[in-house]
Amino acid sequence: MSQMQPIDQLISARWLLPMTDRQVLEHHSVAIQGNQILDICPTNTALERYQPNQHRDLGDQLLMPGLINAHGHAPMTLLRGLGNDLPLMEWLQDHIWPAEGRFVDEAFVADGTQLAIAEMLRTGTTCFSDMYFFPETIVETAQQHGMRIQSTFPVLDMPTQWGSGPEEYIQKGLALHDRVRNSNLATIAFGPHAPYTISDEPLRRIATLAEEVDLPVQIHLHETAGEVDDSIQNHGLRPTRRLAELGLISPRTQCVHMTQVDDHDLKLLQESGAHVLHCPEANMKLASGACPVQRLLDAGVNVGLGTDGAASNNNLDMFGEMQSAALLGKLSTLEAGATDAYSVLRMATINGAQALGIDDRVGTLEPGKQADMIAVDLGDILAQPVYDPIPHLVYNTNGRQVTHTWVAGEPRLIEGELQRMDLHGLRERVNQWQRHIAAADQH
């Protein structure tokens, strides 16, 4: 008789979506050893082949890769709902930047990040990219709660609570990179805020350093038509062209928003291998515009998906974001076939991983990859019938249907309950922040 192989965990479900192609596997299991996927096979075979330390049979649920929120500002959960129904610059200048100037410190960043992590783990996100002040605190909080992160350290011309100017931001960011270079969960990237908050000289320096140290660069780009017009006035160039001339449009570049794309911009993106990160809900809420996602995908540009911060969304639920991406893509082109459900699921998984440069580790369920996975309950009567799980996930599902979340094989959400997080203490601190911030916003 053949020997059964001892393994750490076996997780079985009615449906399994590996996201390596459009297949939906039925009655399959994932075998996990340590933090990695060892095998994916029919459950009958798995039960003959493996002797798991723990076997979790999820019944009428679906297993898929954890979602990758490729752009956001985690601590801004504490500013959720501050300044609504306003365009970008009014929202930033009259509400957000004054509140940040007054309240952002390490405690604000730690509490806001924990709140964001609670929401993201609860709604199926296993990896997030972040751009905010005090990235050291953000990375530490993500590591404490076992979440995968790309932390992009901000670089701007002006001084903030975190630093005096480009030189100090870069020096602190690179020191953070040095500290986490061996981490399994955290990677670091440059985060020049936007073409309108940083001048040519530091942008050129970032391009050189990113190449030398081999780090990605994430930047808000072409968020509004106004940004493009201002750049033409101030620099004689559209922002993407300006960045390209400074050496900053390359396969390591993650361009956030891109609601304005002319033929020349498209060519620059296509030929450089730069990535686009689409944030449909923030773009709709601030009336910034619509990123031409299908046109980019058709041209071979990799497009990931992000929520942006909770202050312009106003949640971090990537299921809602997928639905918005699919619907906005159709409305803005008047093509029902645009941004189809499978393409949007790819944007929220493997495309995000590619943009962040971690697709060798996450983004699909495959042997050898990290066990970053989620289980989604498709059994509720309100979700019946399920003809095809792929469109069902995009058009019917919301983040609260996520029942389990694993990061690197560790369960962070079990049967809807966040593990190892003091939600009571967090709620008290968030209430305190709200009282202080609301009082200041009225003056």
Ligand SMILES: CSC[C@H]1O[C@@H](n2cnc3c(O)ncnc32)[C@H](O)[C@@H]1O
């Ligand atoms: C430099 S840290 C991040 C900085 O970005 C601000 N921010 C949040 N959302 C947006 C957006 O959509 N466009 C531009 N800037 C944004 C945030 O308030 C921080 O100041």
Ligand SMILES: [Zn+2]
């Ligand atoms: Zn943003």
